[in-house]
Amino acid sequence: MRVDIRLAATDGWVDTPDGRSHYIFGFVNITGVPENEIFNYRGKAELMAPPLVLQVGDEVYLTLTNVGTPTRPDLDDPHTIHYHGFPNQMAIYDGVPEASVAVPVGRDFVFHYKPLDPGTYMYHCHHEPVEHIQMGMVGPLVVRPRDYDPADPDYKTAYGYGTGTEYDREYFIFLHELDCTIHNLVATVQEPDWTNYKPTYWFINGRSYPDTIASTSACRLRQQPWPALIKAHAGEKVLLRFVNLGFQQHAIELLGAVMKVVGLDAMRPAGLYGEDLFYNKNIIYIAPGQSTDAIFTAPEAEDTYPLTLPLYNRNLIKNTLAGMGPGGMITEVQIFEPGTLPPQTEPNQS
Amino acid sequence: MPTVNLWATDGYISTPDGKSIYIWGFTDQEGGSARLPGPTIIVKQEAPITETVVTVNLTNNLKEPVSLLFPGQENVKANGQPVQPQYENDILVSLTNHALPGETITYTFTAASPGTFLYESGTNPFKQLQMGLYGAIIVRPCDYTPHDSQYKTAYGAGTDTEFNREYLLITGEIDPDFHQAVEYGQPYEAYKPRYWTINGRCAGDTMLPDNVPHLPNQPCSSMIMMEPGEKVLIRYAGAGVENHPLHPHGNHTRLVGLDGRLLRNQNGGGTTDLSYKRFTVLTGAGQTYDQIYTWTGLGYNPVTNPIPTTLPNLRNMAIGHLGWTMWSGSPYLGQKGELPPDVVSYNQAGEYHLMLHSHAEPEITNWGAFPGGMMTMIAVYPSGTLAPHQGMLPTEAY
Ligand SMILES: [Cu+2]
Ligand SMILES: [Cu+2]
Numbered sequence: 001m002r003v004d005i006r007l008a009a010t011d012g013w014v015d016t017p018d019g020r021s022h023y024i025f026g027f028v029n030i031t032g033v034p035e036n037e038i039f040n041y042r043g044k045a046e047l048m049a050p051p052l053v054l055q056v057g058d059e060v061y062l063t064l065t066n067v068g069t070p071t072r073p074d075l076d077d078p079h080t081i082h083y084h085g086f087p088n089q090m091a092i093y094d095g096v097p098e099a100s101v102a103v104p105v106g107r108d109f110v111f112h113y114k115p116l117d118p119g120t121y122m123y124h125c126h127h128e129p130v131e132h133i134q135m136g137m138v139g140p141l142v143v144r145p146r147d148y149d150p151a152d153p154d155y156k157t158a159y160g161y162g163t164g165t166e167y168d169r170e171y172f173i174f175l176h177e178l179d180c181t182i183h184n185l186v187a188t189v190q191e192p193d194w195t196n197y198k199p200t201y202w203f204i205n206g207r208s209y210p211d212t213i214a215s216t217s218a219c220r221l222r223q224q225p226w227p228a229l230i231k232a233h234a235g236e237k238v239l240l241r242f243v244n245l246g247f248q249q250h251a252i253e254l255l256g257a258v259m260k261v262v263g264l265d266a267m268r269p270a271g272l273y274g275e276d277l278f279y280n281k282n283i284i285y286i287a288p289g290q291s292t293d294a295i296f297t298a299p300e301a302e303d304t305y306p307l308t309l310p311l312y313n314r315n316l317i318k319n320t321l322a323g324m325g326p327g328g329m330i331t332e333v334q335i336f337e338p339g340t341l342p343p344q345t346e347p348n349q350s
Numbered sequence: 351m352p353t354v355n356l357w358a359t360d361g362y363i364s365t366p367d368g369k370s371i372y373i374w375g376f377t378d379q380e381g382g383s384a385r386l387p388g389p390t391i392i393v394k395q396e397a398p399i400t401e402t403v404v405t406v407n408l409t410n411n412l413k414e415p416v417s418l419l420f421p422g423q424e425n426v427k428a429n430g431q432p433v434q435p436q437y438e439n440d441i442l443v444s445l446t447n448h449a450l451p452g453e454t455i456t457y458t459f460t461a462a463s464p465g466t467f468l469y470e471s472g473t474n475p476f477k478q479l480q481m482g483l484y485g486a487i488i489v490r491p492c493d494y495t496p497h498d499s500q501y502k503t504a505y506g507a508g509t510d511t512e513f514n515r516e517y518l519l520i521t522g523e524i525d526p527d528f529h530q531a532v533e534y535g536q537p538y539e540a541y542k543p544r545y546w547t548i549n550g551r552c553a554g555d556t557m558l559p560d561n562v563p564h565l566p567n568q569p570c571s572s573m574i575m576m577e578p579g580e581k582v583l584i585r586y587a588g589a590g591v592e593n594h595p596l597h598p599h600g601n602h603t604r605l606v607g608l609d610g611r612l613l614r615n616q617n618g619g620g621t622t623d624l625s626y627k628r629f630t631v632l633t634g635a636g637q638t639y640d641q642i643y644t645w646t647g648l649g650y651n652p653v654t655n656p657i658p659t660t661l662p663n664l665r666n667m668a669i670g671h672l673g674w675t676m677w678s679g680s681p682y683l684g685q686k687g688e689l690p691p692d693v694v695s696y697n698q699a700g701e702y703h704l705m706l707h708s709h710a711e712p713e714i715t716n717w718g719a720f721p722g723g724m725m726t727m728i729a730v731y732p733s734g735t736l737a738p739h740q741g742m743l744p745t746e747a748y
Contacts, residue, residue, distance in 0.1 A: 059658070061658075061659065078668035078671065082599075084597070084629070085602070085629040087600075087601050087602070088600065088601060088645060088646055088647055088648055089599060089600050089601075089648075089704070090647060090648055090650065090681065090683070090702060091677060091681070091702040091703060091704070092657065092661070092681035094599055094600075094704065096599065096703075096704075096705050097668060097669075097671060098672065098674075098675060098676055098677075098703075098705070098721065099675070099676045099677050099702070099703040099704070099705065099727070100677050101664065101667040101668065101669055101677070102667065102668040102669075102671065103667065103668065104666070104667065104668045107662070107666050107667065108662070109662060109667065110659045110660075111659075112657065112658050112659050114648075126705075127668075127671075128720050129711050129714070129720070130711035130712055130714060130715055130720050131720070133711055134711070192718070193717070193718035194711075194712040194715045194718040194719075194720070195542070195543070195544045195712055195715065195717055195718045196718070197712045247709075247710045247711055247712055248710070249593065249595075249632070264626065264627075264628060265602060265627065265628045265629040265630060266629070267602060267626070267627040267628070269626055270626070271622065271623035271624055271625055271626070272510050272604070272623040272625050273623050275622050275623050275624065277624065277626060287593070287595035287630060287632040287709070287710075288595045288630070288709040288710050288711075289595050289597045289629070289630035289709030290595065290628070290629075290630045290632070
């Protein structure tokens with residue numbers, strides 16, 4: 001299927017629950033927006049960047065439009081899209097400015113992808129990547145298997161029929177950190193020393209706890225539209241798509257249910273001859289630039305619903321907000337009585 | 351039996367931002383300068399029933415005791431006796447037997463498994479390893495035959511580890527203040543790397559060829575060069591004290607060996623393959639990763655299968671914002687196109703450059719300035735255009 005997506009690259013501001021706001025660069029979805037209204041999206045970057053949900057065999061035309069950074073009009077930085085993990089990529093669509101082209105302010109470029117391997121990937125800007133990744137030009141990218149059919153439980157899978165990756169609901173656990181000193185320096189036209197990188201905020205899906213469990217529509221989180229609250233019926237299989245686009249390793253623990261690791265870097269753990277190398281974990285240890293797919297079965301509650309399972313970073317220092325707890329990479333899995341939740345029609349819906 | 355002579359000594363390396371940094375390191379030349387990393391020792395195993403005993407004579411030209419650890423090797427001895435940690439007044443002073451200043455110590459070990467290994471100082475290692483006292487060992491299987499594709503393998507015929515070209519990438523970190531304190535005999539406390547190295551160099555030097563004259567003590571390139579469809583054996587060795595998530599663009603790698611051990615269930619007769627693919631490998635301190643990388647491309651060519659988008663006028667794009675580009679000016683492999691006249695192109699044959707770098711991105715800077723650090727390129731040359739000697743390490747070297 002032909003898929004047309006258009007993203008604008010721009011800047012913006014995000015909030016943390018301690019009342020502070022932070023300058024970011026990022027992407028915002030402008031697919032279908034009339035040409036004369038695109039200007040309205042300047043300064044409206046979102047954290048995390050819009051999830052891209054594709055399918056094996058799609059012909060994807062992703063237009064990147066650089067609309068500039070109104071808070072830093074002096075900046076004039078070009079941007080790119082790097083589809084991280086795309087197999088057999090050629091230089092022109094790889095988004096590395098040193099090895100092909102980048103998109104200057106006021107210009108467009110069309111990246112083309114025909115994904116052939118399902119799994120959880122990520123995308124980010126690759127212009128001065130240390131700055132543009134940290135500033136927030138990061139998002140998840142999912143490729144569904146060719147035979148994906150959400151109406152048929154045998155075909156609602158992460159990696160295809162018969163791969164043992166069936167699930168009922170799916171959620172992103174998109175990990176990213178923020179060093180507020182560096183973001184302030186960038187906002188005030190100063191050069192940070194990246195070797196002093198020392199994050200003070202830790203995000204899941206662009207939010208710090210308790211914003212992770214706040215509703216989608218909270219007004220002060222307009223540019224952080226992705227909650228990380230995970231809801232499921234008892235007995236359902238829940239697919240967690242972990243992506244790390246921070247600069248630190250993270251150890252995400254789920255209390256109360258065991259996760260079966262069914263994907264690493266968009267590959268089923270399988271030997272050369274298809275040997276089944278699945279394994280079970282309580283903690284997903286994940287490095288920058290890695291992804292992990294893990295499925296758990298929502299346990300039954302003995303007495304009352306909802307049942308809450310905490311999901312948090314076992315590097316406990318990352319469950320803080322500028323040094324104060326609790327905050328950061330914490331969210332909740334809430335388990336409900338079967339038949340009480342609407343079915344999920346897109347990832348992360350809760 | 352292979353015999354290697356190493357000297358532990360000092361020297362200087364340089365960084366692309368113009369710094370000269372004092373190091374300690376190994377050389378295989380008597381009276382030579384320390385080099386980073388130490389010389390790569392490559393040995394081929396003897397026929398299966400014979401033990402492959404490697405001898406390393408270490409002469410210490412530094413002013414404090416130095417030693418060598420051989421992690422992953424068997425039957426390690428120093429001057430004929432099994433190696434032992436060294437204590438003075440019940441305090442650990444070395445993880446193994448050491449050579450005092452001016453002394454020579456003879457180590458032997460059995461190279462029991464093919465694969466990639468490290469050798470490194472075990473004396474005051476927090477200081478000595480950071481100063482540069484490390485290097486790599488490649489052990490080849492006994493049936494290794496470079497001109498026979500079935501026997502040109504990392505772990506032996508029948509182990510699914512055949513390769514066409516091979517590259518060794520040794521990672522490290524440098525705290526220049528720490529090095530300066532050692533140079534002037536001053537105390538040091540904090541450890542804060544500002545440079546991240548592959549094969550002792552920071553980007554863009556990583557992409558220069560071997561043995562460039564202005565880097566006499568950093569002779570090893572990290573540029574990976576290949577042709578489409580080739581199997582490239584990439585050996586990561588984490589020589590530093592930190593972990594680095596290394597990510598190659600263009601494809602996953604298949605991990606076939608960890609710490610010099612084939613990923614195969616040996617107890618089950620070697621029948622279960624435990625290799626796996628990743629697009630980012632967390633290269634851990636002291637650990638090695640043998641991987642096979644291939645890239646076949648997407649089959650586009652300008653005549654019969656043009657790319658599905660129309661490129662904008664390149665005058666309207668940002669190209670070579672640093673003053674240079676690795677790009678050819680054309681989207682097609684093997685083709686060249688027009689580039690802005692003020693941009694220097696390092697492209698040779700219309701090859702693609704796919705970046706390989708640490709995804710802990712502060713590590714791809716030189717003291718905070720991008721580009722730099724732990725970054726190199728995988729250059730995919732059009733079929734038939736890459737010199738056959740690229741990516742050919744010798745069968746044995748010592
Ligand atoms: Cu990436
Ligand atoms: Cu990259």
